[in-house]
Amino acid sequence: MDKVKVLEIKQSVFASNDREADAMRHALKEKGVFLLNLMSSPGSGKTTTLRRTIEALKDELRIGVMEADIDSDVDAKAIAETGAKAIQLHTGGMCHLDAGMTRQGLEGLGLEDVDLAILENVGNLVCPAEFDTGAVKNAMILSVPEGHDKPLKYPLMFTVCDVVLVNKIDVMPYFDFDMEKCREYVLMRNPNAKIIPICARTGEGIDQWADWLRAEVAAWKNKDTM
Amino acid sequence: MHELGIVFHIIRSVEEVGRQNGVSQVNAVTLELGEVSGVLEDYLQDCWNWAASKSDMLRGAKLQVVVIPAKTLCENCGCVYPTVAHGRTCPACGSGKTHLIQGNETMIRDITVPEEEEPEPPEPPAGTAL
Numbered sequence: 391m392d393k394v395k396v397l398e399i400k401q402s403v404f405a406s407n408d409r410e411a412d413a414m415r416h417a418l419k420e421k422g423v424f425l426l427n428l429m430s431s432p433g434s435g436k437t438t439t440l441r442r443t444i445e446a447l448k449d450e451l452r453i454g455v456m457e458a459d460i461d462s463d464v465d466a467k468a469i470a471e472t473g474a475k476a477i478q479l480h481t482g483g484m485c486h487l488d489a490g491m492t493r494q495g496l497e498g499l500g501l502e503d504v505d506l507a508i509l510e511n512v513g514n515l516v517c518p519a520e521f522d523t524g525a526v527k528n529a530m531i532l533s534v535p536e537g538h539d540k541p542l543k544y545p546l547m548f549t550v551c552d553v554v555l556v557n558k559i560d561v562m563p564y565f566d567f568d569m570e571k572c573r574e575y576v577l578m579r580n581p582n583a584k585i586i587p588i589c590a591r592t593g594e595g596i597d598q599w600a601d602w603l604r605a606e607v608a609a610w611k612n613k614d615t616m
Numbered sequence: 617m618h619e620l621g622i623v624f625h626i627i628r629s630v631e632e633v634g635r636q637n638g639v640s641q642v643n644a645v646t647l648e649l650g651e652v653s654g655v656l657e658d659y660l661q662d663c664w665n666w667a668a669s670k671s672d673m674l675r676g677a678k679l680q681v682v683v684i685p686a687k688t689l690c691e692n693c694g695c696v697y698p699t700v701a702h703g704r705t706c707p708a709c710g711s712g713k714t715h716l717i718q719g720n721e722t723m724i725r726d727i728t729v730p731e732e733e734e735p736e737p738p739e740p741p742a743g744t745a746l
Contacts, residue, residue, distance in 0.1 A: 393731035394643055399633055403622055403647075403722040406629050485618050488625070516654070517618035 410489040414524030424607040425507045427525035432513030434533040435557045438590040444472045446600035454504040456495040486517035489524045515544040529553040538572035548579040560589045619659040623667045644678040644728040650721040651686040686719025
C-alpha cells in the first residue's frame with residue numbers, strides 16, 4: 391500500500407464562508423451600502439412586505455432588491471413594478487445563499503446607485519440561518535398561520551435574526567396564535583431580537599419597521615468602525 | 617437539509633489547504649460532525665460522491681465522518697446530560713435554563729494525502745550561515 395500522511399486542518403466547514411462574509415461587509419461599509427438579509431418560510435409574505443417597505447422608503451433611500459429562488463422570476467417582476475431596482479437570482483436547487491453567491495448577486499445588481507440592498511433569501515427556516523451572507527443585519531418574517539411555536543422548532547433562525555416581523559396579524563382571530571407566547575419564545579432564543587407585528591396586506595405596522603430600517607441604514611453609513 | 621452546500625464548502629476549504637501544501641491528490645477527508653449539527657451523514661455521503669468526482673484534487677477521495685455526541689449543560693444544577701435523549705430540559709432538576717456544550721460541530725479535522733515519492737530536500741550543510 392502506498393504511504394500516506396495526514397495533514398491536520400481543524401477548520402469549521404463554515405470558516406471560509408465566514409471570512410468571505412466579513413470581507414464583503416467591509417467592502418459594503420466602504421461603499422456606504424446597507425445589506426439586509428430577509429428570511430422566512432415560503433408564503434409568509436416576504437415579497438408583499440418588501441413592496442410595502444419600498445413604498446415607505448423609496449423617497450429617502452435608493453433601494454435594490456435581489457430575489458433568490460430555486461426557479462422563476464415572478465418575485466423580481468413584482469418588485470420591479472414598484473420602481474425599485476430588482477434582479478432575480480437562481481440558486482439552481484440550492485436551499486440557501488452563501489456569501490459567495492450573495493457577492494455575485496450584488497455585482498449583478500450594481501451598487502453605485504444603491505443605499506439599501508435587500509436580499510430576499512430562499513423560503514426556508516433551516517439552511518439560510520447557517521450561512522452568513524455578508525449582510526449587515528438579518529431579518530425574518532413569521533406569519534400568523536405558521537403558529538407561535540416556530541421559534542422553538544427552528545431555534546437557529548431566531549437566534550441569528552436582529553428583527554422578527556410577525557406578519558398577517560389581520561387574520562389572528564382565525565388562528566390559535568398567541569402573540570405573547572410568540573414574544574416569549576423568540577426572546578428565549580435571542581434576548582436582543584426586536585419583534586414588530588405587521589400586516590403587509592393592509593400596511594399596519596410597516597411604519598415601525600421602516601423606522602427601524604431607516605435608523606439602521608443611517609447608523610451604518612455614519613459609523614466609523616464596524 | 618443543506619448537505620450539498622456543506623459539501624461544496626468542504627471541497628473549497630480542502631482544495632485551498634491542498635494548494636497551500638502542494639498537494640495534488642487527496643485520499644480522504646475526516647469530518648467531525650456533531651450529533652445535533654442538523655447534517656445527515658447518509659445524505660452527506662451521497663452529495664460527497666457526486667461533488668468530489670468533479671474536483672481534480674478530490675476525485676475518489678473518501679469522506680470519513682467522526683460523530684461528536686451532543687451534551688448539554690444545565691445552568692441551574694450543573695449537570696451535563698445527553699442532548700438527544702432529553703432535549704432542552706434538564707433530566708436531573710427539570711430546569712429549562714440549559715445550553716449545548718458540544719454536538720453542533722461541522723469541522724474538517726484532517727486530510728490524508730499520498731506521501732511524496734521523492735526524498736525530502738537535503739539539510740543545509742552544518743555551519744552554513746542563514
